[in-house]
Amino acid sequence: MVYIKPFNVEQWMDKYETKCTNNIAETCCDSVSLAELISLTSNSTTHSHSETPLILALSKKRLDYGHIRGSPTLLTNISTLYSTPSHHFPFSQILITPGAIAANFLVFYTLVNPSHHVICIHPTYQQLHTVPASLGASVSLWKLQRTETSWTADIDELKSLIVPGATKLLVLNNPNNPTGAILPLDVLMEIKVLAQKYDITVLSDEVYAPIFHSSPDPPPPSFLSLGYKNTIVTGSLSKAYSLAGIRIGWIASNNPDIIELLAQARDYNTISVSQLDDTVAAYALSPTVRRALVKRNIDLCERNLEILDTFIKKYPKHMNYVKPVSGTTAFVKFLNPRSGKVVDDVRFCESLIRDTGVLFVPGGHCFGVEEGEFKGYVRIGYACSTDSLRFGLMKVGAWIEGGGMDFV
Known part of the structure; x- marks a missing residue:
């Protein structure tokens, strides 16, 4: 056990x-609530809530397993979060999970073994370092340092933690829980260089994106957008999108082989998410509603x-x-x-x-x-x-x- x-x-x-x-x-x-979600973009004088597209879609939804990896509409809407004018992120490289907590657990369960060394940002959500340790991995903590004005990450310290050949996974949390700090673009780029040099997979828990609100500097991009192949990003509807009651999260990766490995493991504990949850999530992440909600x-x-x-x-x-x-x-x-x-x-x-x-x-x-x-x-x-x-x-x-x- x-x-x-x-x-x-x-x-x-x-x-x-x-x-x-x-x-x-x-x-x-x-x-x-669903009514509040609908009201963000609906003209209530034109339709009652019972006549809106979301409520009609829910009422007509056939309650079977649905699309095992997530509906095409939901996957397409999530893919837009990571797409740029020059690059459309393929929705085939996204996997839907019951919340980000299940997404993170699935990544660890699938990719970590007792011979591995894992580095995790600290402080952070306990799952991100306790679960790899429970699977037998050796875990080192990359500690944020508090100054008068920020919590900062020291790249030289990260370099000192890497064990060549043994360090297989680097776990980030950006934006950070509990500090509300960010890893800025210049730090992310240095992380990318190190990950490429030592062949380290990067898992970036980005459940609090895109809630960037109190810095004069541009917000950092998703690590997924930096172009490093062995990147995994997790997200959800809970934190930034006010919908913790629908248990929808996701995993996205630049490496389709990683997604296939995760999908094979996912078969054993998920099959599919709730079709009602999937429908609400797809609506919330449709471009107009998402912009209003954010x-x-x-x-x-x-x-x-x-x-x-x-x-x-x-x-x-x-x-x-x-x-x-x-x-x-x-x-x-x-x-x-x-x-x-x-x-x-x-x-x-x-x-x-x-x-x-x-x-x-x-x-x-x-x-x-x-x-x-x-x-x-x-x-x-x-x-x-x-x-x-x-x-x-x-x-x-x-x-x-x-x-x-x-x-x-």
Whole structure:
């Protein structure tokens, strides 16, 4: 039996997210209903929701297995995410999965074995390094370094981690969860050079793209667009597109042989995704709807991040952070105002939800690997509804001012 460590962030969310009154730990852009999705582009004075193309398509959908790898419409709409005016990305090199979490797991299950060495960006979603380790691989963490203004990746450190002949997979997360940082184009190009030199497959988890919102610099491209053959990218409808309730993710690769290997393994645990989910996903990623949905969510993140930034600046003795430039999460360090030392992040979050009903994620517990790593950090998800964020932070502020942090 394979031993796998407890998935701390998912267990934390499972324990508390249905019990809290203000969930500002969630990482998805504020979720939409089918009616809201339709309203983004429909003229409600012309059609009732029951007469819209999406609802009609759902009502007439025959509930068989459908297209095993994903419907042509959905695959075509995803392919446009990676296409350029000079190159149309072939939809035959895309595979639909039940969310990005299944996409990542399928990649590891198919490609990683005990003789392999894997390098993973850090901090990141625990799955991305724990699953390869559970399969027997040796895993090294490429650690982002915090400065006053950014979380940065040191290419020289990456070079030092590579074991020629043994390093088979490099795992990226861009935009990054939990920091909201990005790997810019110049870093991505250096990664590509190293991957080509040492024949390393690159897996880039890009579930928070295209939520780029707070940097004056151009957003980084998908790693897929850099032209390196052994590239795998995963994405989903959950984070950037507000549709976590339809379990749709995908894998895209520049190497058709990789897609075929993944498809063979996928036969054992998926067959196909829900036909209703596929239909909604295809609609959401149609060009007009996708543009409206992404604009809604970038506007939401920009607005909400300013609210969070104002809140953090109000309490400089209690907290500090590097302001995110992408995605939906901020990684905030909390300090005990009496001692100036970092708080126990688990006890802090447990006290906060007990006293206020507000849910944060303890950063050390859910993202640290070494003892004491990221102690005092919490992950805040600021892409919930603006009212929820504002009300939740107001309760946290009142708790702080009432001495709630003094003994955590």
